[in-house]
Amino acid sequence: MYYWRDLGEVPEDFGPSVLTLGNFDGVHRGHQQVLQQVLDAARERSAAAVVVSFDPHPAQVHRPESAPELIMGLEDRVEMLADAGIDALLMMHYTLEFAANSPEDFVEQVFVRALGAKAVVVGHDVRFGRGNSGDLDTMRELGAKLGFEVIAIEDFGASYPLRSTDADGDRRCSSTWVREALETGDVETAGRVLGREHRMRGEVVHGAARGRELGYPTANLAPSSQGFIPADGIYAGWLIDESGVRWPAAISVGSNPTFEGVSRQVEAHVINRPPERVQDFDLYGQSVVVEFLHRLRGQVTYRGPEALIEQMKLDVGQARTLLSAQPHALLSTEQRAEG
Incomplete structure (x- = not known):
């Protein structure tokens, strides 16, 4: 083009x-x-x-x-x-x-x-x-x-039958509809209107490293990242690195109310990090894409790190199950080599 x-x-x-x-x-x-x-x-x-x-x-x-x-x-x-x-x-x-x-x-x-x-x-x-x-x-x-x-x-951006069982079934596809869905965290509806997962793009920057300390290291997107930030909560989705590899991820959006003094941010925990690189899987400085597939839950304040870790374990497990059923689920290292 x-x-x-x-x-x-x-x-x-x-x-x-x-x-x-x-x-x-x-x-x-x-x-x-x-x-x-x-x-x-x-x-x-x-x-x-x-x-x-x-x-x-x-x-x-x-x-x-x-x-x-x-x-x-x-x-x-x-x-x-x-x-x-x-x-x-x-x-x-x-x-x-x-x-x-x-x-x-x-x-x-x-x-x-x-x-x-x-x-x-x-x-x-x-x-x-x-x-x-x-x-x-x-x-x-x-x-x-x-x-x-x-x-x-006749209709610039004509109607598209996204769902036949509710009032939105014949609503005209529009950017306004996408924004409305994202504002409530309904990334599934946003994805149906878009015809693909909603995405953000930005540089991975250093954060407070709390995720790493808790056993769930995250790639933190810079505040200058582009794309509509969906409602606070935990999502299952994808992180696409600079080489084009699509990694399944559990994505957090919000200020993490369990800890004080944390500004609103988007961070993604890559689920299937390569076994040989669990400790040194480094995305800092890379420009990555984060795609949102499904909202797991809203943001919750926990009484301490232990309760948060337990919930994070459940979130990652749920995200892994959802993403493993997707047609573009990440191939293993061996499968990628064969391809």
Whole structure:
């Protein structure tokens, strides 16, 4: 996938293209349906499939005090868009100056001159240009004037039947739904809307080493880590190291109320550390991904370390059982060598 951070990086002879625009925070199942329509339309027209997106999120520029917490960081968003099969991504730097462009100036400069748009795929609720003054009718008028087709999707991020037995069964997939689920620790629902486990990405840093002292060493994510932090509690999930190995893990989110003076943090205890490296399994300084599969329990204050250790033993056992049944459970060292 071509990845451009500025209009000046787009080759002068690029095009023709079929494109869509949006923030694509989470790249959830609804987004994936839109991207597939872009891909289909591009193949039918022998054109490149292109996404135009923005960084930072426009809400962070216009109303930083109330902007929603992002589901994923920029690196993961780029990776997910590439995995979807998109041919090119133009990630435009969003500023107040950029936002002042009129709808026509924006479309002509970006869609037509830079990307050679043959068709534009948008939802009926599309808004663009200065003050969000451009809408679907505006896009159609500009398409007729500037020579591109407008493909309107009935529901941008259409409904996906996640569960047929409850009120959410036909709810429209959205980034808002993912955030609502994560705020309550419901990582299973978030995963169903996303189409994969929710993830965070960050550097492993030194912590207070209490986990190691208690017999359960953890990889502590730096406060600067990217991705929506789910509700406090204990989770079963995965830690993916820099080499791409996926380790089963018991993940703690919170401030660990059993001990005083601990700030909120995300830490993962790798369950199946290689036997030959139990003592020196060192992830410090690595950029890792932590994925959340299932919430085991909420955060609890214990009367002392002994009770906490006993609960940690139960948590790790439960996490191991849940993760061992997953299709991407970690292979043994011998199995990896054979592969």
